[in-house]
Amino acid sequence: MNYFITLTLNGLASGAAYAALALALVIIYQATRLVNFAQPALALLSVYAAYTVTQLTGSYWIGFAAALGTGLLVGAFVERVVVRPIARTSQLNAIIVTLGLLLVVQGGVGMIWGNEQHSFGYAFSYVGRFAPSDVFALVSVGIAALLLFALYRFTPLGLRMRAAAFHPEAARLSGVKVGMMLTAGWGIASLIGALAGMLAGPPFISPNVFDVVFVFGITAAVVGGLDNPFGAVIGGLLIGLGMSYVSGYVGPELATLTALAIVVIVLSVRPDGILSRPTARKV
Amino acid sequence: MTSPTTQREERPAASGAGTTPPRTPGTSRWGALPLPARHLLLAALGLAAVTGLLFATGDLTALRIAAVGYTMLAIAGLQLLVGGSGQVSLGHGAFMMIGAYSMALLVLHQPTLPIVANLGIIVLVSIVAGVAVGAATARLHGPYLAGATLILAVGLPGLTHRYHDFLGGSNGLNIRTAGVPPFLDGLVTTSEWRTLVVWTTVVVGLALLATVSAGRLGRRMRAIRDDETAASMAGIPVGKTKVVAFVIASAAGGLAGGLQAYVLGTVTPSSFTLVLSLTLLAALVLGGIGSLWGALWASVAIVYLEIWATDLARSLNMTRDAENNLPIVFFGIVLILVLRFWPLGVHGALQNLRARLRARSNSS
Numbered sequence: 001m002n003y004f005i006t007l008t009l010n011g012l013a014s015g016a017a018y019a020a021l022a023l024a025l026v027i028i029y030q031a032t033r034l035v036n037f038a039q040p041a042l043a044l045l046s047v048y049a050a051y052t053v054t055q056l057t058g059s060y061w062i063g064f065a066a067a068l069g070t071g072l073l074v075g076a077f078v079e080r081v082v083v084r085p086i087a088r089t090s091q092l093n094a095i096i097v098t099l100g101l102l103l104v105v106q107g108g109v110g111m112i113w114g115n116e117q118h119s120f121g122y123a124f125s126y127v128g129r130f131a132p133s134d135v136f137a138l139v140s141v142g143i144a145a146l147l148l149f150a151l152y153r154f155t156p157l158g159l160r161m162r163a164a165a166f167h168p169e170a171a172r173l174s175g176v177k178v179g180m181m182l183t184a185g186w187g188i189a190s191l192i193g194a195l196a197g198m199l200a201g202p203p204f205i206s207p208n209v210f211d212v213v214f215v216f217g218i219t220a221a222v223v224g225g226l227d228n229p230f231g232a233v234i235g236g237l238l239i240g241l242g243m244s245y246v247s248g249y250v251g252p253e254l255a256t257l258t259a260l261a262i263v264v265i266v267l268s269v270r271p272d273g274i275l276s277r278p279t280a281r282k283v
Numbered sequence: 284m285t286s287p288t289t290q291r292e293e294r295p296a297a298s299g300a301g302t303t304p305p306r307t308p309g310t311s312r313w314g315a316l317p318l319p320a321r322h323l324l325l326a327a328l329g330l331a332a333v334t335g336l337l338f339a340t341g342d343l344t345a346l347r348i349a350a351v352g353y354t355m356l357a358i359a360g361l362q363l364l365v366g367g368s369g370q371v372s373l374g375h376g377a378f379m380m381i382g383a384y385s386m387a388l389l390v391l392h393q394p395t396l397p398i399v400a401n402l403g404i405i406v407l408v409s410i411v412a413g414v415a416v417g418a419a420t421a422r423l424h425g426p427y428l429a430g431a432t433l434i435l436a437v438g439l440p441g442l443t444h445r446y447h448d449f450l451g452g453s454n455g456l457n458i459r460t461a462g463v464p465p466f467l468d469g470l471v472t473t474s475e476w477r478t479l480v481v482w483t484t485v486v487v488g489l490a491l492l493a494t495v496s497a498g499r500l501g502r503r504m505r506a507i508r509d510d511e512t513a514a515s516m517a518g519i520p521v522g523k524t525k526v527v528a529f530v531i532a533s534a535a536g537g538l539a540g541g542l543q544a545y546v547l548g549t550v551t552p553s554s555f556t557l558v559l560s561l562t563l564l565a566a567l568v569l570g571g572i573g574s575l576w577g578a579l580w581a582s583v584a585i586v587y588l589e590i591w592a593t594d595l596a597r598s599l600n601m602t603r604d605a606e607n608n609l610p611i612v613f614f615g616i617v618l619i620l621v622l623r624f625w626p627l628g629v630h631g632a633l634q635n636l637r638a639r640l641r642a643r644s645n646s647s
Contacts, residue, residue, distance in 0.1 A: 035426040037373075037433075037561075082619060089626035095371060095429065096568045097622055099561045104615030106558075110608035207608075211557055215437045218430045226426060253445040256438030263431050264419045271422055 007248040008241060013134035015240015016141040020196035021217030022224065022232035023145065027189040029226045031165040031182055034087060035218070038078065038098040040210035041105035042190045043197030046071040047205055048113055050198060051120055060121055067194045075190025076183045084182070110207040117204040126202075137199045144192055145233050151188075161185055212256060216243060219259040223266045225273025235274070322493045326486035333482045342472045346546065347586055349478040352485040353542040355582035358567050359492050359575050360535025365564065366572040367501060368528040369508030371425070374416075374432030376560035377439045378533040381412050382540030383550040384443075387456040398461070402484060402541060409537025410530055417529030421522050436560040440552035455551030458544065474546075481542045488535060493575060495531060504528050558611060565614075569621050571630025580629040588614050 021039065028036045049070040054063030082101060087094035124132035152158040163171035164181035172178050200213045220239045224231025239259065246258045266274060316324070337348055361375050385408045389401045396404075420431050443450040450456070462473040471479070495501055503524045506514040515521045544550045562585060570581030592613040596606035625632035 029426070035429065086619070086622045086626070089622075092365070092371065092568060092572070093622050093626055095426075096565050097619060099373075099565050100615045100618040100622070102615075103558065103561065103565070103611045104619070107608040107610075107612035107615065111605045111612065114604040115607060211437055215434050219434060222427055222430045251445060253441035256434060256441055260431060260434040260438055263427075263434060264423075267423050267427055267431070268419075271424070271427070 003248065007244045009130040009134065011241035011244030012237060013130075013137045013240070014200070014244065015220075015237040016137040017196045017200035017213065017236075018216045018220045018239050019233045019236025020141045020144060020192050020199065021213065022220035022236045023141075023148070023229055024189040024193035024196065025218060025221040026224075026226060026229050026232040027148075027185055027192070029221075030229075031161070031185040032087065032094075033091075034083075034094050034098070035226070036098050036186075036189070037095065038101035038105065039190070039193050039217070040197075040214035041102045041109075042071060042074055042078070043193040044109055044207065044210055045074055045105055046190070046194035047120070047197040047201045047209075048109055051113075051118060051205060054121070060123060064123070064198060067198050068191050071190040071192075071194025071197075072187045075193070076187035078190075079183050079186035083186075084179070106207050113207075115207060117206045120202050120205045122202045123198075133202075140195060140199070141233075141236075144195055145229070148188070148192070148229065157184070215256055215259060216240070219263050222263055223273060225275045228273065228275045231273055231275035318497055319490070319494050322490040326490040329489075330482055330486045333486075334479065337475055337478055342474055345472070345474040345478040347590070349474075349481045349542075349546045350586045351582045352478070352481045353539040353546070354563075354585050355578050356485045356488050356542070357536045357539035358563055358570070358581045359489055359578040360532040360539070361563055361567050362572065362575060362578050363492055363496055363501075363504070363535070364528050364532035365567060366574075366577075367496060367508065368504035368525055370525060370529065371429045371564070372432040372529070372532065373429050373564060374434075374436035374560050375532070375536050375563045376555050376557070377432075377435045378409055378412065378536030379540030379543065379559070380439055380550075380552075380555035381533075382409055382537030382542075383544040383555070384450060384456070384540075385409075385537070386541040386544040387458050387550045390458040390460055391456065398480060398545065401545075402538065405537055405541040406534050409534045412537065413530035413533030414526070416533065417526040420529070421526050433557070433560070436555075436557050440555055443552040451551075453552055455549060455553075457549045459548065460545055477546050481546060484538065484542060488538060489575060492531070492535065496575075500524070500527065562611075562614065565618050569618050569628055571628030571632075574630050577628055577630040584614075584617070584629075588617060 021043070024039055024043075025036060028034060028039075046067040050063035050067035052063075053066040054060055057063070078101060083094070083097055086097040122133040123136050126133040150158075152162060160171070160176045161181045161184060163174070163176050164178040165185070168178045171181075196213070196217065197210065201209060216239050217236070220235035221232050222235075223239065224233070224235030239262070242258065242262060243255045246255050250258075333348065333352075337345060340348075357375060357379055361372065364370055364372055382405050385405045386401060389396060389404060416432075416435065420428055423431055443455070444452055460477075463471055463476040467476065496504075503514070503519045506517065506519055507521055507524055511521055540555075566581035566585050567577065569584055570579065571577030589610040592610040593606065595613075596609045601609065621628065627634075
């Protein structure tokens with residue numbers, strides 16, 4: 001029983017990181033109907049930026065700020081310069097260009113910082129059951145989700161972003177700069193992705209560190225419904241719990257295949273995720 | 284590279300989605316042959332071209348030519364799936380892994396079986412795996428299918444650690460396959476012989492894929508790709524056709540993986556990473572989707588961009604980290620640039636060029 005509680009608390013803490021990554025995917029999917037496979041790469045870049053800054057200044061929190069800043073800027077830059085001109089041509093090309101970005105960034109990080117692991121610190125002590133760092137993970141993702149909700153629901157910028165996502169033409173006619181809103185969406189999504197990276201990266205970072213994290217993030221997003229931010233958060237926590245139990249009781253090598261089983265089962269029952277609403281489509 | 288004359292029949296499918304090739308009056312005798320016979324004839328021509336190339340370039344490039352061969356087979360299968368039925372799979376490397384490990388296990392535990400039997404068994408194993416995965420994911424669409432197959436690609440190598448004794452863990456399995464048969468001894472080297480075995484399998488596989496793609500099944504797949512609802516109203520069994528497309532693609536991928544294991548003599552989980560799966564799909568789009576010619580450009584790009592990048596890194600005296608990572612960065616940059624300036628891939632760009640040249644010669 002004691003072991004079970006430990007696994008549950010660990011699962012919730014790692015689930016927070018998956019939830020943040022899923023949230024990042026959902027924000028971009030809502031705005032552009034595109035699953036951003038480059039998300040782990042953007043998070044990787046942010047985390048390595050934090051690593052370098054922390055090494056230079058000796059302060060974790062300056063590094064943390066650097067990660068979030070890098071995420072915001074790189075996300076916006078990538079949308080503007082790389083993704084937008086190509087995503088226009090076809091949906092498959094849009095997916096492929098994010099894959100291309102993933103390859104370039106992952107390889108580039110390996111070229112600059114090396115393929116070997118670097119040790120990377122936690123924000124707070126990680127010793128003991130439900131350590132301060134676990135609390136920090138849950139609280140920070142909770143705050144990020146609340147801020148995001150407030151942004152979309154209560155601010156003019158959020159209203160414009162929603163308008164640009166759901167009815168680009170109508171939004172443009174009412175004077176919303178739709179392109180600008182897409183860039184903002186990518187920036188915000190990558191910022192949250194950077195947060196996910198800062199939570200999931202420790203204790204060691206290497207160019208492939210987020211492959212498995214991304215798998216759980218995309219599982220969370222798909223299970224919760226790619227269209228639904230709340231679904232992403234709930235999905236992230238559920239996947240965190242599920243993976244923690246599987247790793248603890250069966251073996252960590254099977255965690256990813258279990259994620260696959262969860263995706264297939266959930267989607268066979270509800271093809272658009274747990275929290276999806278039925279949609280009508282004209283043929 | 285001259286081999287895929289095998290795919291001449293496929294070209295019209297790229298320009299007008301789903302139209303059967305028009306029978307021009309000039310090729311009446313050629314057109315009178317049944318489709319499979321035409322594809323087999325072109326396959327034989329392709330094999331002859333590869334053989335010529337192999338003897339012209341010698342033993343050193345044999346492994347590279349073999350690599351182009353099996354990569355092309357894997358990408359051609361993916362082409363049928365993505366370009367034909369419109370399902371995006373990010374997990375094709377997983378099927379290559381299944382094929383490669385099947386080959387290694389067969390050679391280790393049944394060393395007396397001939398290579399043909401091994402390849403046949405591998406196709407069967409991949410078909411079973413394809414049916415399992417395809418049936419499980421048949422209801423998923425678009426990004427959901429991409430996500431599920433991505434998880435498969437990341438998760439499957441974990442099995443080798445789980446069953447360490449049987450699958451060899453992260454060290455993988457090493458095999459010794461039979462070399463040149465006695466009657467050809469002295470005529471060809473071992474690697475040339477293996478390359479010929481690979482390409483014989485590849486051209487037969489490609490001829491089959493081309494025949495499937497030009498026939499009724501291919502037409503049904505393209506109908507589903509263009510509009511699933513309309514296709515089902517026209518009486519096409521959507522779910523079944525999608526699973527069949529998935530199974531064919533996984534059989535091609537598994538066979539390609541088996542050939543890879545046969546040529547390299549070793550299989551490790553680290554050669555079937557997520558990057559491999561992503562590279563296969565990305566290369567397909569880079570080469571040009573909708574045509575088996577695209578698969579040729581794609582496989583040449585995968586094999587040779589890596590070699591060029593490694594040479595470049597060596598000549599610039601880069602550090603080992605840089606040298607190891609330059610190929611994938613190089614590939615990613617080429618991919619993004621090709622998509623930026625030639626949205627239809629290399630094959631689409633070549634077609635445009637040809638059309639423009641023809642228009643100029645007509646007007647003058």
